[in-house]
Amino acid sequence: MIRSFYIIYGIAVLAGLGVAQYQGLSLATINEVKNVPRSVRDNPGSYRSVYSAYHHYTGGK
Amino acid sequence: MSAGPMPPNRPQVKALNCPHCGAALTLRSFGNAVTVVCESCHSILDAKDPNLQVLQRFQAATDPEKPLIPLGTRGKIRGTEYEVIGFERRTIHVDGVPYSWHEYVLFNPYKGFRYLTEYNGHWNDASVLKALPEILPYASPPKVKYLGETYRHFQTAKAGTSFVLGEFPWQVRVGESAEVTDYVSPPRVISSEQTGNEVAWSMGEYMSGKDVWKAFSLPGDPPEATGVYENQPSPLSADTKNIWVVFAAFLVLLVMMMIGFDMSSNKAEVFTGYYKYDSNQRGEASFVTDEFEIRGHTSNVEVDTSTDLNNRWIYLNYALINGETGQAFDFGREVSYYHGYDSDGSWSEGSANDSVAVPKVPPGRYYLRVEPEGDPGYGVTYYTISIKRDVPQNSWYGIALGALLLPAILLTWRTLSFEHLRWAESDHPPIRIGDSE
Numbered sequence: 001m002i003r004s005f006y007i008i009y010g011i012a013v014l015a016g017l018g019v020a021q022y023q024g025l026s027l028a029t030i031n032e033v034k035n036v037p038r039s040v041r042d043n044p045g046s047y048r049s050v051y052s053a054y055h056h057y058t059g060g061k
Numbered sequence: 062m063s064a065g066p067m068p069p070n071r072p073q074v075k076a077l078n079c080p081h082c083g084a085a086l087t088l089r090s091f092g093n094a095v096t097v098v099c100e101s102c103h104s105i106l107d108a109k110d111p112n113l114q115v116l117q118r119f120q121a122a123t124d125p126e127k128p129l130i131p132l133g134t135r136g137k138i139r140g141t142e143y144e145v146i147g148f149e150r151r152t153i154h155v156d157g158v159p160y161s162w163h164e165y166v167l168f169n170p171y172k173g174f175r176y177l178t179e180y181n182g183h184w185n186d187a188s189v190l191k192a193l194p195e196i197l198p199y200a201s202p203p204k205v206k207y208l209g210e211t212y213r214h215f216q217t218a219k220a221g222t223s224f225v226l227g228e229f230p231w232q233v234r235v236g237e238s239a240e241v242t243d244y245v246s247p248p249r250v251i252s253s254e255q256t257g258n259e260v261a262w263s264m265g266e267y268m269s270g271k272d273v274w275k276a277f278s279l280p281g282d283p284p285e286a287t288g289v290y291e292n293q294p295s296p297l298s299a300d301t302k303n304i305w306v307v308f309a310a311f312l313v314l315l316v317m318m319m320i321g322f323d324m325s326s327n328k329a330e331v332f333t334g335y336y337k338y339d340s341n342q343r344g345e346a347s348f349v350t351d352e353f354e355i356r357g358h359t360s361n362v363e364v365d366t367s368t369d370l371n372n373r374w375i376y377l378n379y380a381l382i383n384g385e386t387g388q389a390f391d392f393g394r395e396v397s398y399y400h401g402y403d404s405d406g407s408w409s410e411g412s413a414n415d416s417v418a419v420p421k422v423p424p425g426r427y428y429l430r431v432e433p434e435g436d437p438g439y440g441v442t443y444y445t446i447s448i449k450r451d452v453p454q455n456s457w458y459g460i461a462l463g464a465l466l467l468p469a470i471l472l473t474w475r476t477l478s479f480e481h482l483r484w485a486e487s488d489h490p491p492i493r494i495g496d497s498e
Contacts (some may be wrong), residue, residue: 002300003307006468010311014318017461019320021453024361026420033389037380044347044430049378051393 071214075248079104079115089133089146090168094228098147100132103223105233109218117234127148129284130165132227136277143167143175145277147227153241158298164349166229174230176264177273178260182286184273184291185250185265194244194251194262202489205244205251207264212251215291215487220342243291247483250292262313269290287484302475308469312335315465319458332429338375338442340435347432352384355450362390362422363452364429366415368444370398374411375442376431383425390419396444418454 020027024026040047077086080144084101088094094108096116105117130136130146135144147166152159162180169175176187194207203214220236239256248267255262267290270283286293332353338346368375374397382389394417400409435442481491 001449002297002472006304006307009468010465012335013312013461013464017117017315017318017457018456021318021326024418024420024422024451024454025358025457026361026418026454027420027456028392028417030419031391033238033380033391034387036380036387036389038384040382040430041349041384041428044432045345047347047380047430049380049418049430050431055073 065242075386077113078354079106086113088228089135089144090228090230091170093173093230094146094166095231096233097131097228098225098233099224103226105235108228111381116232126163126226127225128159128163128165128226130177130277130279134272134277134279138167138175138177138276141153141169143169143172145177145224145227147225147233149222149229149233149449150222150224151220153220155218161223166227168228173185176263176265177268179273180290182270182284183290184270185292186268187252187263189266190251190262190264204243207251209262210246210249210419212246212249213242214489215245215250215484217242217488219313239438245292247292248294265292267294268429289479291483291486293483295479295483297472297476297479299309301472304469305474308465311465312399312462319453326453327360329450330447331355331450332446332448333363334446336433336444336446338435338444340437340439340442346434347378347430349382350429350446352426352428355422355427357424357451359421359423360451361418361420361454363416363418363449364394365447365449366372366394366396367442367447368427368442368487370442372399372401373397373439373442374435375439375440375444376434377444378434380430381419381422381427381448382430383423383427385425388423389430390422392417392419418452428488 033050036047071428077088078084079099079102081104082102083100084099087091088108092108096112097106097108099106099283100105100393106113107116108197124407126148128145130145132145132148135142136142145165146168149164149166150161151164152161154160160180165177165179165466167177174189178185179186187323190207192207194205194212197204197211199205205212218241219238220241222233222235225235237256239254240332242253242255244251250265252263252265254263270286273279273422274281300378332350334350352411362381364379364381366377374395374421376393378393378396380389380391380392396413396415398409398413399411400407402408427444429448431446432443433444484491
């Protein structure tokens with residue numbers, strides 16, 4: 001019973017892995033933006049990144 | 062036709078009555094019993110003596126106890142019908158605490174005697190060993206070997222008989238004691254009972270209360286088993302072995318998938334650019350790269366950043382923009398690398414390089430918008446941006462491996478917990494962290 005359940009579970013895990021690799025899924029935080037104007041190509045400063053307000057770490061020990 | 066003369070020595074049926082209280086006695090073992098206990102006055106009688114001499118009376122010393130399987134009940138054990146003819150309670154003391162179990166004497170005229178033992182709802186079907194087990198010298202803990210199977214020492218204790226009823230194939234006495242040693246290899250247990258110089262060996266096999274109730278067609282339900290018994294088979298041990306075998310098969314599959322994806326994935330470098338960022342320079346820092354083609358099916362794009370950072374950081378706002386559709390993947394990466402030396406020795410944190418996978422990027426013509434940021438005063442940072450298409454992500458292999466391992470580890474942990482409970486009651490309890498002598 002447990003063995004059968006584990007076999008089904010394991011197949012699902014490996015199938016999920018296959019899908020993730022084939023579709024190129026990633027754990028990274030990426031924000032998808034639609035309809036970026038073509039003008040950005042000529043005027044890069046006109047684009048405002050959603051990450052521009054990020055508070056930067058100024059690390060070191 | 063008249064009857065002939067009666068033979069002078071014709072055998073006569075002798076009424077069996079307790080010589081002490083006169084109650085009728087039932088002998089079920091056809092003269093095989095050595096002692097019989099009167100159910101009325103609890104006198105232990107010599108069954109081999111025609112006058113049933115009273116050997117001992119114990120009624121005043123102990124409380125009467127009712128067997129769960131009444132004397133005279135018949136049931137099938139391993140295909141043979143046995144009758145319950147005797148019952149005794151035996152007690153050991155561990156740290157002054159009495160622990161009692163019950164033994165039932167079973168009899169079949171052709172097969173002889175066998176025994177059922179019961180402790181806290183755990184049952185064992187026991188019979189006398191036909192050959193002596195081999196005692197393994199120098200084994201720690203002590204072990205015995207019997208029919209190719211090794212049994213590990215569980216417990217040695219002085220067991221006293223505290224209540225008896227019915228017939229016994231030995232000279233039973235209340236108060237008599239023997240040194241009982243158990244060796245286990247679940248679901249079996251080998252026991253030795255030493256009285257003086259005499260040692261008797263027996264083997265028991267674990268039975269559930271339900272099986273006993275079914276074998277003897279007893280009404281109701283058996284008492285629920287509590288705790289883990291010394292030779293109780295772990296309900297999960299077989300599953301645990303199986304699951305690790307299946308895990309090994311999955312691991313092979315996982316490695317094959319790794320090789321397969323590594324060989325079949327594109328991993329083509331679609332763009333590389335070398336850049337310089339001067340944090341002292343004022344003005345717009347953002348720029349865009351040349352357009353590049355991303356081919357193939359919808360898959361990931363890996364953006365690698367390599368810098369010459371040294372005790373500094375740089376933040377890069379990235380946007381991978383499809384020049385045709387206007388679809389953009391916006392993300393920020395902080396790259397920082399610090400190192401030094403202090404009283405603890407040398408230290409470092411971060412890395413001068415970074416890598417990120419942008420998921421599910423459809424094919425098309427793209428460009429990258431880059432907006433670097435850094436602390437004013439840092440000066441110039443040189444960095445390289447490299448973009449690759451369709452790169453297998455190792456993190457998924459790690460997650461899949463963890464997901465496959467988790468059930469196996471949980472099951473193993475439960476099996477080990479079961480064994481921990483078993484051996485906690487033995488002479489060889491598992492050592493726990495924090496225990497002190």
